[in-house]
Amino acid sequence: MKVLIVDDDRTLADLLAFAMRRAGFEPHLAFDAQGAMQVFDDLPVDIIILDVNLPGSQELKNGFDICREIRKVSDVPIILLTVRDDEEDIVKGLNIGADDYILKPFSPRQLVARVQAVLRRASAESVPEEAPYRYQDFQFDPARREVSRGGETPQNLTRLESRLLSYLMLNQGQVLPADNIITEVWGLDAANTEMLRQLVHRLRMKIEQDPENPILIKTLPGIGYGFGI
Amino acid sequence: MKVLIVDDDRTLADLLAFAMRRAGFEPHLAFDAQGAMQVFDDLPVDIIILDVNLPGSQELKNGFDICREIRKVSDVPIILLTVRDDEEDIVKGLNIGADDYILKPFSPRQLVARVQAVLRRASAESVPEEAPYRYQDFQFDPARREVSRGGETPQNLTRLESRLLSYLMLNQGQVLPADNIITEVWGLDAANTEMLRQLVHRLRMKIEQDPENPILIKTLPGIGYGFGI
DNA sequence: GCAAATTGTCACAACATTGTCACACGAATC
DNA sequence: GATTCGTGTGACAATGTTGTGACAATTTGC
Numbered sequence: 001m002k003v004l005i006v007d008d009d010r011t012l013a014d015l016l017a018f019a020m021r022r023a024g025f026e027p028h029l030a031f032d033a034q035g036a037m038q039v040f041d042d043l044p045v046d047i048i049i050l051d052v053n054l055p056g057s058q059e060l061k062n063g064f065d066i067c068r069e070i071r072k073v074s075d076v077p078i079i080l081l082t083v084r085d086d087e088e089d090i091v092k093g094l095n096i097g098a099d100d101y102i103l104k105p106f107s108p109r110q111l112v113a114r115v116q117a118v119l120r121r122a123s124a125e126s127v128p129e130e131a132p133y134r135y136q137d138f139q140f141d142p143a144r145r146e147v148s149r150g151g152e153t154p155q156n157l158t159r160l161e162s163r164l165l166s167y168l169m170l171n172q173g174q175v176l177p178a179d180n181i182i183t184e185v186w187g188l189d190a191a192n193t194e195m196l197r198q199l200v201h202r203l204r205m206k207i208e209q210d211p212e213n214p215i216l217i218k219t220l221p222g223i224g225y226g227f228g229i
Numbered sequence: 230m231k232v233l234i235v236d237d238d239r240t241l242a243d244l245l246a247f248a249m250r251r252a253g254f255e256p257h258l259a260f261d262a263q264g265a266m267q268v269f270d271d272l273p274v275d276i277i278i279l280d281v282n283l284p285g286s287q288e289l290k291n292g293f294d295i296c297r298e299i300r301k302v303s304d305v306p307i308i309l310l311t312v313r314d315d316e317e318d319i320v321k322g323l324n325i326g327a328d329d330y331i332l333k334p335f336s337p338r339q340l341v342a343r344v345q346a347v348l349r350r351a352s353a354e355s356v357p358e359e360a361p362y363r364y365q366d367f368q369f370d371p372a373r374r375e376v377s378r379g380g381e382t383p384q385n386l387t388r389l390e391s392r393l394l395s396y397l398m399l400n401q402g403q404v405l406p407a408d409n410i411i412t413e414v415w416g417l418d419a420a421n422t423e424m425l426r427q428l429v430h431r432l433r434m435k436i437e438q439d440p441e442n443p444i445l446i447k448t449l450p451g452i453g454y455g456f457g458i
Numbered sequence: 459g460c461a462a463a464t465t466g467t468c469a470c471a472a473c474a475t476t477g478t479c480a481c482a483c484g485a486a487t488c
Numbered sequence: 489g490a491t492t493c494g495t496g497t498g499a500c501a502a503t504g505t506t507g508t509g510a511c512a513a514t515t516t517g518c
Binding site for chain 4: 193197198200201204219221222
Binding site: 158159160161192194195198199202221 | 474475476477478479485
């Protein structure tokens with residue numbers, strides 16, 4: 001699976017390339033609009049990761065322009081990379097044909113997960129396997145929706161539990177506001193904190209059975225939750 | 230049966246060699262175009278597995294070129310290994326004389342099955358291994374559409390049951406989403422989960438008669454099924 | 459064309475998952 | 489100390505999934 005990464009920050013681009021290669025993709029880099037279009041014309045990529053803040057040139061100024069340009073000729077999935085959490089920008093991005101966006105700063109894991117999600121949505125093709133998450137003796141296999149601790153018998157998670165844990169472990173060590181978790185797990189629409197509390201409770205029952213083992217999901221009162229804090 | 234494996238990724242090449250050796254073949258490796266042509270000139274191989282993405286050299290750039298080159302002098306079966314799912318590339322590959330292609334990522338089992346299929350198609354006389362699938366004391370012969378367990382009398386499978394079991398055992402130990410199974414068994418068009426449930430049920434009746442024997446087809450609720458998980 | 463085998467459809471029970479409510483408990487505030 | 493707030497927890501209802509039997513529709517072999 002080929003992925004085209006377009007970002008003028010070479011360090012970041014390299015990092016992304018490394019992460020994608022580890023996840024079984026074949027990354028190709030471009031550092032500006034011209035480079036991006038050139039790679040795109042040359043070889044068929046399966047997905048594009050695009051920084052919206054690129055140094056301008058005459059005809060193609062930023063990521064939005066590239067996105068628009070590509071959409072004229074192809075429906076390859078595009079993920080926008082942006083520091084702006086301005087809703088207007090996100091809406092604009094999605095309107096001109098981007099498939100998803102991701103806000104900086106983000107972890108490489110997160111990006112990989114996002115890419116896989118978009119690909120899974122876009123095509124029935126076989127997407128590289130999702131690697132299991134680890135934290136100390138704790139292990140979570142999102143493909144099987146299975147958690148295990150040490151050598152114990154694995155526990156099965158439900159759809160929502162698995163989504164929650166994915167999000168938590170993807171942002172391991174970070175403080176995650178309840179609202180963010182909710183929109184991530186349930187989607188943009190309905191869902192209240194009560195449902196989240198319940199879900200956290202049920203997840204904890206499955207992964208924190210042993211009283212002597214350390215707490216995995218920590219409550220940050222008034223804010224939200226965090227994994228491995 | 231000699232098989233020539235051409236891939237610059239040595240780890241992958243080794244893995245493939247191992248899989249092919251297990252399946253009763255005699256693997257020979259080459260890591261670039263020169264090596265491939267050298268092995269090909271030196272000894273008569275029965276089939277070639279060729280990565281299309283090889284590091285370039287002057288006269289022989291990639292797998293396509295090697296394929297073309299070989300076709301000038303021999304009609305040995307060639308299977309292309311590619312990450313591109315671009316139809317154009319596949320058509321191109323088949324046009325210049327490849328016998329089949331397989332998209333990354335794939336399981337070694339899958340490749341072996343593909344190799345056997347190509348060989349069976351190519352040469353009606355020197356049929357290679359008639360390779361039944363095995364799992365513990367369970368055995369499945371896709372050619373005869375017959376399953377047996379231990380020394381018991383074999384059971385006959387129907388066409389769809391056989392296809393389903395082939396797909397499951399080909400991807401043994403993996404999580405297979407219901408949608409993937411459906412498109413694999415029935416084809417792209419119609420078919421709903423109800424039909425899959427029914428088919429799984431019927432297949433189970435034939436291969437899981439004994440209550441003491443372990444479950445072969447595991448249900449992964451909300452996801453799909455998996456064989457030997 | 460007919461009978462048998464195969465495949466698709468429907469109905470329903472058993473079970474699992476998710477949403478909702480009620481309430482207990484502890485910390486912070488007054 | 490009483491109140492308020494946020495959180496954890498149990499119970500239960502609503503909903504969704506899966507397994508299973510019966511039967512109709514279709515295909516296959518003769």
